[in-house]
Amino acid sequence: MIKEIIVVEGKDDTTAIKRAVDAETIETGGSAINSDIIKRISLAQERRGVIIFTDPDHAGERIRKIISSRVKGCKHAFITQEDAHKRGDIGVENASPAAIRKALDNVKTEFGGVAAQITWEHLMDAGLIVHADAANRRMKMGKLLGIGYCNGKQFFKRCNAFQITIEEFVAAFSRMELEQKAGSE
Incomplete structure (x- = not known):
């Protein structure tokens, strides 16, 4: 139960x-x-x-x-x-x-009131905002991180509200990149 x-x-x-x-x-x-x-x-x-x-x-x-x-x-x-x-x-x-x-x-x-771990720059560098394929990339990253799909602002908020660490973020990003590379071959 x-x-x-x-x-x-x-x-x-x-x-x-x-x-x-x-x-x-x-x-x-x-x-x-x-x-x-x-x-x-x-x-x-x-x-x-x-x-x-x-x-x-x-x-x-x-x-x-x-x-x-x-x-x-x-x-x-x-x-x-x-x-x-x-x-x-x-x-x-x-x-x-x-x-x-x-x-x-x-x-x-x-968690409320926690200092931000993930920054806007992280999202930008990962192509999750201000990118031609940002929505699709957020969908994939949201799935890998277990925080679901949402727009860029909400993605940022969720990463920090759920205390996604930079290490978790980088690992998910690397996995997404590998999956995209494998899919294009």
């Missing part, structure tokens, strides 16, 4: 989570999160801890931001778009039990 309570968007996500692991969930009911849901999540965070596990899309990111801005110290599970894709639909409910377990095995904890 997973100690923390997993925050998901809806009933189908709960069903998918329960197929994969023994856990309890709180459903937000979509992106219009009301104060009662935030109170339940806050109480869960105080008593057992919370893992936010939303869809890898715009609405899921919006929900993740709302919750983590109001409930401090949340953990985050990220699933890739390809693992959450089924017949043109993207969502946790489409993921296999193995993909869900993998995301939960790679949970990241958000």
Whole structure:
């Protein structure tokens, strides 16, 4: 049984989570999160801890931001778009039990007030911002680092909020470069 309570968007996500692991969930009911849901999540965070596990899309990111801005110290599970894709639909409910377990095995904890490890220069040097293929490169790096896909500003924030070290960043970058080189041969 997973100690923390997993925050998901809806009933189908709960069903998918329960197929994969023994856990309890709180459903937000979509992106219009009301104060009662935030109170339940806050109480869960105080008593057992919370893992936010939303869809890898715009609405899921919006929900993740709302919750983590109001409930401090949340953990985050990220699933890739390809693992959450089924017949043109993207969502946790489409993921296999193995993909869900993998995301939960790679949970990241958000820390506030920590000095930045990764700088804008790191992102620029890695071609993650101000680069013709920046979005694709962020998607690959986000997958390798286990922090999901997002725009450049959010990628920077996640790297630092989840205390990604320069060593982890460089290792992921090197792996991405090797995979790209192998793919082009």
